[in-house]
Amino acid sequence: DQQVKQNSPSLSVQEGRISILNCDYTNSMFDYFLWYKKYPAEGPTFLISISSIKDKNEDGRFTVFLNKSAKHLSLHIVPSQPGDSAVYFCAASSYNNNDMRFGAGTRLTVKP
Amino acid sequence: DTGVSQDPRHKITKRGQNVTFRCDPISEHNRLYWYRQTLGQGPEFLTYFQNEAQLEKSRLLSDRFSAERPKGSFSTLEIQRTEQGDSAMYLCASSFSRDEQYFGPGTRLTVT
Numbered sequence: 001d002q003q004v005k006q007n008s009p010s011l012s013v014q015e016g017r018i019s020i021l022n023c024d025y026t027n028s029m030f031d032y033f034l035w036y037k038k039y040p041a042e043g044p045t046f047l048i049s050i051s052s053i054k055d056k057n058e059d060g061r062f063t064v065f066l067n068k069s070a071k072h073l074s075l076h077i078v079p080s081q082p083g084d085s086a087v088y089f090c091a092a093s094s095y096n097n098n099d100m101r102f103g104a105g106t107r108l109t110v111k112p
Numbered sequence: 113d114t115g116v117s118q119d120p121r122h123k124i125t126k127r128g129q130n131v132t133f134r135c136d137p138i139s140e141h142n143r144l145y146w147y148r149q150t151l152g153q154g155p156e157f158l159t160y161f162q163n164e165a166q167l168e169k170s171r172l173l174s175d176r177f178s179a180e181r182p183k184g185s186f187s188t189l190e191i192q193r194t195e196q197g198d199s200a201m202y203l204c205a206s207s208f209s210r211d212e213q214y215f216g217p218g219t220r221l222t223v224t
Contacts, residue, residue: 032211101157
């Protein structure tokens with residue numbers, strides 16, 4: 001059962017523009033959401049997170065938005081840079097469970 | 113601290129052989145996780161340790177899989193009688209809380 005879905009396998013944007021990566025979830029018990037970035041031959045690296053008590057969290061060029069009623073979150077990268085090119089995973093966890101569920105990932109390509 | 117390390121980085125084995133992977137977490141982290149990732153998918157949870165206690169196991173972890181974390185430090189994941197379907201990237205992660213997990217580079221297993 002895929003409780004976390006990233007429906008866009010790839011996204012291509014121009015350097016300097018905004019990148020918007022989307023994620024949907026089905027389990028209403030999820031209360032903590034994270035974005036990870038993965039380069040080839042490396043493990044995922046934590047990028048930014050948001051608790052379900054918030055609807056926005058910002059860290060430099062990265063902002064995560066959470067819409068609990070729609071069970072949707074998004075990651076905005078502004079401005080996008082070529083070094084942001086990677087696979088981005090959305091992940092979610094619930095307070096009563098120790099496993100973290102990941103989406104299938106979105107490959108972001110930022111063109112110079 | 114150098115982060116989470118995993119050994120070996122690559123393993124090629126013949127079907128039916130046993131393999132063992134090692135994970136060294138970040139030293140102050142008491143939580144340790146194992147995940148499996150196949151091509152085009154996000155990491156899938158396998159098992160979770162808090163200190164030396166294995167507190168949760170996914171149904172993905174068949175009887176051929178066993179994990180240990182003696183003394184609450186490093187962890188090993190053993191796969192007995194490997195099958196071609198076991199070919200995947202095996203990721204280890206550690207954390208101090210249930211939220212942000214730090215991943216190692218992974219061990220890529222190929223079963224021929």
